[in-house]
Amino acid sequence: MAQITAGQAYGFFTDTSVCIGCKACEVACKEWNELPGNEPAFGDGYDNTGSLDSQNWRHVQFIDNVPDETSSTGQGKAWLMMSDVCKHCQHASCMDVCPTGAIIRTEFDSVFIQPDVCNGCRNCIAACPYNVIAQDEHKGVAQKCTLCYDRLQGGMEPACSKACPTESIQFGPVEELQQAARQRVTDLHEQGVTQARLYGEDSSIYGGLNAFFLLMDEPEAYNLPNQANAVLPQRNNLGGYLGALGTAVLAVFGGLIALRRRREPVADGPAGAPDDAPAEAAPETGAGED
């Protein structure tokens, strides 16, 4: 692939229509990132990884819809496989809630947790709408896909896409991937595979996902929030915030009135409320499409 340059947005296009569930991505990721992995445990025979967590930064989901008929169409419909990963959202709520500034947006436009800055508060774990992040109990820090930040800095593509044998995981500049993905959907639709759709390639999902997907079913089938749900909480709660702001302003006025009436010095308490609202709203502008 072309040279990897800082300042450009990179990501993954994961095309589930050609995923064969080989899990080479899972293994390559663990090998490169030196993740020891979890204690071996039986899951359901094919998916024994279970979920993305601190040890699994790629996880192949298997969704079995195989019908009873003796002959059935494959085409990625009957047995869905999808290599899940951190989406590197444009509106990254993990970054918004990180109190230490450990989570940053890198020069490759990826979302990266700096392990030496992370204090293990777990806010990001709760905030991530995709359940991507988990705590490494041994190291005491939150972990997730780094988009192989160290490899990118060395000019190499991430380990998972490098290992993917069917090009289900493609790595590249996000804009190029978006074009390729739109073409792929068009081709599939022409071949009669009308259920193929893109997820997160435009700004409708959390402002756009740098790691986006071609899905063969509704997002819900893959445990992904659909477009209606995939918005940051602060947007949904804007009204609430405004309400809180209003209340706070009223409280300040109320306090001032009360103070004036009592002719006492201004206290800390009432003045704190107005400060809180901007503090919560600020990340929304901070995480804008820059």
Added chain:
Amino acid sequence: MVSLAATFGRGAMTNHWRDIRHADLILINGANPAEAHPVGFRWLMRAKLDRGAKIIHTDPRFTRTSAVADMHVRIRTGTDIAYFGGLINYVLENDLYHREYVEYATNAGFVVDQGYEFQDGMFNGFDEEAQAYDPTAWTYQTEGEDGIAVVDIDHPRSVLNLMREHYRRYTPEMVERITGIPQDQFLEVARLVGEMGQPDKVMTIVYAVGLTHHTTGVQLIRSGALLQLLLGNMGRPGGGMNAERGHANIQGNTDHAISWEILPGYLRIPAPGQRNLDDYVDQSASKRSHPNSLNFFGDNYRNFMVSLLKTWWGDTATADNEYAFDYVPKPATNSSWISIFDQALQGRMEGVMLSGMTATSIGPDSNQVLQALTNLTWLCVMDPFETTSSEFWRAPGINPAEVQTEVFMLPATHWIEKDGSFTNSGRWAQWKEAVLPPDGEARHDQWILAELFERVRELYRQEGGSFPDPVLDLLMEYADPLRPDLDEIAQEVNGRNLTTGERLASFGDLADDGTTTAGDWIYTGHYPEEGNLTKRRDGVQDPEANDPTGMGFYPNWAWSWPANRRILYNRASADPQGRPWDPERPGIAWDDAQGLWVGDVPDYPPDVEPGPDAPLPFIMTGEGTGRLFTNSVADGPFPEHYEPIESPVQNPLHPEVSATPAAFRYDERAGRPNRFGTVDEFPYVATSYRLTEHEHYVTQHVEKLVQLQPEAFVEIPAALAREKDIETGDLVRVSSMRGKLEVRAVVTKRLGPLQIDGQTVYQIGIPIHWGFVGIRTGQHWLANALTPFVGDASSRTPEFKAFLVNLEKM
């Protein structure tokens, strides 16, 4: 490999992985490439993505391959001959075969001699006492003294007409009764396949051990090969009969004679009674049966054999002593895999050396194999890790105190610790370097064997023995005879001109006068004077320069046998006049201006002009053609459907001869009690297989892969699971006449019920990877405890893929 050699002349994948992207239609039978060959599978996906090729996966299970195929057709395991037979019938009855190709490149027109017969499930020539056919009963009608066959395609006994007759019984209705594929679905496949007989269309058949591991394994493969010949798809880019080999170098193993019945380069092992080279060549080499047959292999057999003998015994091998032909063992009995352990069971084996495999896990009827190992005086295991064989004496159920076998464990290097070449499915020999230094005291296998050999030689020198000459005279011409370098061995395999001392560039230069050597003639040319060509890496970094034809041959990437040809039998990719059947996808083409064949390395004399007297396209067979009819397999000149040895139904074609009469039933023949079960006790069909997460048994030592697949399980059809109140994760007992597994259940619709001749048949899936050694040693169940000790008539391959079991919830 027996099947492809019998049909086309060489036992190997005819095309190569990258070539699959040229196909219009991909039939996958008895294979699960997405799981077993995920990296090669990219080329199937490229055919689909770039050309819109259709993939039809016909398999008992809906697998990760089916998930991305256009169609999954559920078939009862072991019945692919009925499926391919039905397609052959459809193509013949509807006149969809590639007529010009069939007349030119197959033996369709050869007239079969009187006496050929097929009745009530039996071909002519069966010897009841030997329980075997005499294949010489299936011959051509000849004229004159020199064995030239009569060719007349309209003759009632022409191969084509006999074939029509044979497969007329394989109607869509019969296909449904045997395979469980509903007629309408079968016809949907047949219509797609039928289009592939047009010259500008091409189909590939991809298969693996799902076809091989049956008592009819050789014929299962041959039935697909026949269909490909009829459709004119052999020798063509995007076509072929593509065997996917089971690990990185299994093709290399076969090429260098890992099978007992061959010497390196597919020369037959000499047989008792052959007193000299004349006898050997006469009984081993193919004979010309058409005046235009080049019969390259047959005519050069002696050159190849003499060069091999010169490699082994050097100056001792002279014209006067028939080049030491006497030194080569002439085994009187079969020495295939099951036969070895059968002999041990009978107490006729003193010791066994195992390298690169673990007998306890890989053979059928593990309990019987464990007994066989117990019967040995000694067992020597050369392996990087402890295996279920080196540890067999502590297998569950075995009391170490009662095992008298002395076990030697010799730590061997892993392939990652040594250089050398891998030969992949597509016959590319690719050199690799050592990545890590050997761990601890580990030594290379070739060092262990060399030192062992020299010590045995020393014993012969000091103590004598009966017929010590072959051992005393064997050449070990390495810088250090105790530590041969793989580079030295590669040069030895290539061979040299003994007069000039130079390494040879072509097997065409091999002679029968003792002036040349070749350790494996098909590899002659891989290491000429200019260097080791398997190290070449001119690939996709510059497609324009490195792939001049644009067909993906990349001739300077590594080296493929024979002669760096990428597609075998590629003369058949062009019509008799030398024009590619499909100009868009040429294999080779005759270039009048140059007076040469251009494109791939021609599988043909490079400068012989097309014409009525030009040699026929299949240069390795005596006919000069692909063989629709053959006497090179042991159980019939045409493939016929027989039931597995253990089957829930009677063969609807001929219930009296339900299973193949020629299968080798080891227990019966050795006078031991039969270990086959019946449907009353064992009502479910089972089939064994691999999962993508593991490689055989060795990856039980690899932590990350054990995490992906930590525990043994069996897959159970949802409908059957409901009957038995079984849910995913429950413990179940699966038992056969021979043994049992107690493992977790995975309940799925991916293995559905089949309607076979009016009855419901359930198939249970048995992944094979677990044993009692490795990271999770609690997983001690050996899948092959269930499988039967029986072999195919020709190859003696075990029936791992179809047997009967019972299922209980624990």
